[in-house]
Amino acid sequence: MSIPADLKYSKSHEWARLEADATVSVGITEHAQELLGDMVFIEPPDVGRKLAAGEECGVVESVKAASDIYAPIGGEVVAVNREVIEAPAKINDEPYASWIFKLKPANVAELNNLLDAAAYQAVVDAEDH
Amino acid sequence: MLNKTPLNAIHHNSGARMTDFGGWEMPLHYGSQIEEHHAVRRDAGMFDVSHMLGVDVLGADAPVFLRRLLANNIDKLKDPGKALYSCMLNEAGGVVDDLIAYFFSPVRYRLVVNASTADKDLAWMEQQSAGSAINIIPRRDLAMIAVQGPNARAKTWRALRGSEAASEGLKPFSATEFNEYLIARTGYTGEDGFEISLPDSATATLWTHLAEAGVRPAGLGARDTLRLEAGMNLYGSDMDESVSPLDAGLAWSVDLTSPRDFVGKPALLRNGSRHEFLGLLMLDRGVLRNHQVVKTALGTGEITSGGFSPTLNRSIAFARLPKGIHASEQAEVAVRDKWLKTQITPVPFVRHGKSLVRFERNDP
Numbered sequence: 001m002s003i004p005a006d007l008k009y010s011k012s013h014e015w016a017r018l019e020a021d022a023t024v025s026v027g028i029t030e031h032a033q034e035l036l037g038d039m040v041f042i043e044p045p046d047v048g049r050k051l052a053a054g055e056e057c058g059v060v061e062s063v064k065a066a067s068d069i070y071a072p073i074g075g076e077v078v079a080v081n082r083e084v085i086e087a088p089a090k091i092n093d094e095p096y097a098s099w100i101f102k103l104k105p106a107n108v109a110e111l112n113n114l115l116d117a118a119a120y121q122a123v124v125d126a127e128d129h
Numbered sequence: 130m131l132n133k134t135p136l137n138a139i140h141h142n143s144g145a146r147m148t149d150f151g152g153w154e155m156p157l158h159y160g161s162q163i164e165e166h167h168a169v170r171r172d173a174g175m176f177d178v179s180h181m182l183g184v185d186v187l188g189a190d191a192p193v194f195l196r197r198l199l200a201n202n203i204d205k206l207k208d209p210g211k212a213l214y215s216c217m218l219n220e221a222g223g224v225v226d227d228l229i230a231y232f233f234s235p236v237r238y239r240l241v242v243n244a245s246t247a248d249k250d251l252a253w254m255e256q257q258s259a260g261s262a263i264n265i266i267p268r269r270d271l272a273m274i275a276v277q278g279p280n281a282r283a284k285t286w287r288a289l290r291g292s293e294a295a296s297e298g299l300k301p302f303s304a305t306e307f308n309e310y311l312i313a314r315t316g317y318t319g320e321d322g323f324e325i326s327l328p329d330s331a332t333a334t335l336w337t338h339l340a341e342a343g344v345r346p347a348g349l350g351a352r353d354t355l356r357l358e359a360g361m362n363l364y365g366s367d368m369d370e371s372v373s374p375l376d377a378g379l380a381w382s383v384d385l386t387s388p389r390d391f392v393g394k395p396a397l398l399r400n401g402s403r404h405e406f407l408g409l410l411m412l413d414r415g416v417l418r419n420h421q422v423v424k425t426a427l428g429t430g431e432i433t434s435g436g437f438s439p440t441l442n443r444s445i446a447f448a449r450l451p452k453g454i455h456a457s458e459q460a461e462v463a464v465r466d467k468w469l470k471t472q473i474t475p476v477p478f479v480r481h482g483k484s485l486v487r488f489e490r491n492d493p
Contacts, residue, residue, distance in 0.1 A: 037146075037350065038163040040437040041416050041444075059465070061416040063162050063350060063437050066465075092161070 001124065002030050004096055008072065008111050009120035015096060016072040016114060023078055024111070025099035028060060028069065031124045033095050036062035039088035044069075044080040044101045051075060051103065053110055058100065060091070073110035075103035134179035135272050135332040143346060151245025153180040155349050162350035166439040169318050169355055170482045173281040174347035175339050179272035180244035183326055184251065188263035191238050197391050198257055199230065200374060202384035206232035210304040212315055214382050216374045217250070218393025222400060223370040224377070226250050227362065229315060231304055239268075239311075241326075243364050257392065272332040274325050276344055277355075279482060281322035282314075288338035289325075296323070317352060319359025319480045357445060358438050360408070360477030366419060367406075367433040367447055373397060376449060377433075378406035378476065404430070404449045407456055408476040410486060411444035413469040422463045423471075427451040432462065440479045441486060447476065 007015045013032035017025045033039065041061040051057050051071035058069040079102040084090050091098045105111070115123065131154040140147065145156035156177065158165060168174045186195060195203040201215030211232050217225045226246045231239045242250045247267070254265050276285050286293035295307035296314070301321075304313035311326040327335060340346065353363070360378075362368060368377035375383065375397060383397065409432065411417055417435030428451040435446035450460070456475045461468040478486055 037158060038161055040163075041414060043415070061437075063354065063439075064157075066416065066418065089163075 002096070003117045003121050003124070005117045007096065008114035008116065009123075010070060010072045010114055011123055012068075012070045014070060014072045016111060017099070018108070018111060019102070022104075022108070023102045024073060024075065024105050024108075025102050026069075026072060027095060027099045028091060029120070030095045032067070033092050036060065036067055037064045038062055039091045042085045042088050042091075042100060044085060045071075045077045047077050047080060049077045050106075051077065053113070060088070060100075069100065071103065072114055073103065074106040076106075078102050078104045132180065134177050135329040136177045136179065136336055139333060139336060140177065140346075145346075145348060148349065150349055151180060151243070153244055155180060156346070158348040158350045159346050162348060162354070163439045165345060165347035165351035166354050168345040169278045169320055169347055169351065170440055170479070171279065173276060173278035173284045173322070173344045174351065175336070175344045176275040176277070176347055176349075176352050177272075177336070178275050178324070179329075179332065181273055182242050182244065182247040182250075183268040183271050183273070184240045184242060184254070185266040185268060186238040186240060186254075186263055187266065188236055188261070190261040190263045192235055194258055194261050194263050195230065195238060196389050198254065200383045200391055200393060200397075201230075202387050202389065203230060203232070203238070204387070204389075206230070208303070209233050210299075210306075212302045212304060212313060216368075216379060216382060217253070218374070218391070218397075219370055220393060220396065222373045222393040222396030224364070224368040224372060224374055224379075225253050225370060227364050227368070227379070231311075231313070241273075246364060270329060271326050272329050274327070274332065274335060274339070275316055275318075275322065276325065276339060277316045277318040277320045277322035279321060281320065281344070284339065284342040284344050285323055285325070288342040288344070289335060317359075317361055318355040319361070319477060320355075320482070354436055354439060357434055357436055357447070358440055358477065358479035362447070363434055373400060373403070375400075375402040376404040376406060378447070403452060405452060405454050406433075406447065406449055407454070408474040408478060409435075409446040409448050409460060409462065409471040410441075410474050410478070410488075411469065411471055412459075413471075415444065415464045415467075415469050417444045417446035417462055417464070417471070421446075423448050423450060424461045424463070424468065425450055425454050425473075426458065427453050430454075430460075438478060440482075441484055445478050446471075
């Protein structure tokens with residue numbers, strides 16, 4: 001189970017990465033894609049939408065089930081990843097390269113409220129037991 | 130504590146994701162359910178279906194008993210090994226279970242019933258058989274492997290020495306006994322192939338030989354998308370004790386023409402068919418799921434089985450719809466907070482690897 005050390009995580013299994021251009025990319029974790037199985041559909045938030053931290057903002061659907069995506073931090077949606085939306089299986093193959101949307105953070109310090117890799121590992125371990 | 134099939138350890142060692150299905154610990158997939166689905170459509174896949182129960186019906190009164198127990202007509206079975214799909218109904222005309230009946234001789238039949246309903250089915254059969262000269266024997270000593278796909282038969286013959294001569298002449302929906310194996314040319318995928326019943330003790334060996342012959346293990350996830358594409362009902366989703374087979378797309382399996390009486394017949398004749406049971410093809414982006422509400426020109430209906438079709442690369446479903454609705458009309462489905470467009474279609478969607486779907490408008 002891969003949980004990269006340079007990312008931040010939510011308890012609802014999103015990852016967040018602060019990019020060089022000061023935007024934050026958001027995707028779902030390897031653990032989440034493994035639970036859901038083969039991805040077949042992604043409904044991202046609309047570009048321009050302003051999200052609060054923890055707000056429900058999209059859906060990923062696998063062959064098995066639909067699962068909501070939550071904004072890990074607040075901000076405005078500035079991009080969605082068309083490549084992943086057209087080929088949702090990319091999330092299964094490369095969950096941490098397959099960002100779903102990018103936010104311009106309202107307050108970048110909110111990243112500090114998220115879990116680091118070790119804390120997220122503990123969340124995953126707790127679920128497995 | 131979940132029941133385990135003789136292949137349980139092999140599934141775990143193959144990295145299967147296991148799930149509780151009708152009280153049995155069964156493989157959901159072995160990595161990618163979509164790849165397993167394609168393997169069955171294009172080559173050959175195998176399923177552990179040992180959770181299903183074979184029930185032998187033996188004795189002089191077997192034909193009389195089954196004539197009354199089953200909604201389809203057991204008298205259609207004249208040649209040894211011939212199989213018949215049928216529902217078993219309650220007095221109200223609801224479906225107690227759906228099953229396959231095999232005929233071996235007028236004193237020997239086998240029924241194969243669903244796992245989650247097996248105990249209930251046995252109790253029902255015992256109750257219905259009171260006073261008859263028959264024995265109802267659950268064959269919990271048997272396992273079952275389904276080998277399905279265009280290359281399934283050839284690969285089975287490679288894996289099971291001597292089986293080719295015994296089974297190459299089998300017509301669809303018939304079976305033959307070969308040593309301790311019952312080889313049936315049946316399945317739940319819309320592809321050619323076999324379902325092989327065999328003693329628990331022989332199961333791991335056959336599974337391993339099939340894998341060596343290039344048959345890919347496939348889980349219940351792929352089994353569900355394959356049967357959905359193939360237009361085959363799932364008990365508990367598409368019909369149950371409260372649903373008439375005439376409202377579940379199963380009228381073809383109900384024999385109302387012979388004079389014979391069977392359990393549920395008076396209710397079926399009284400109620401007739403009250404719903405259409407048809408396919409839905411997603412035209413918008415999204416995935417259809419069980420129990421979503423369907424809006425048609427004649428009122429609302431409900432999705433009974435919905436999911437993603439890997440062959441069509443879009444979502445499909447079965448739905449119970451208002452009487453009078455026809456294929457090629459459009460319907461809207463409530464998916465979360467939106468109404469998404471679907472086209473009503475006949476089923477099956479896919480047969481022998483080929484799409485049967487005709488689009489009434491362009492792709493979304």
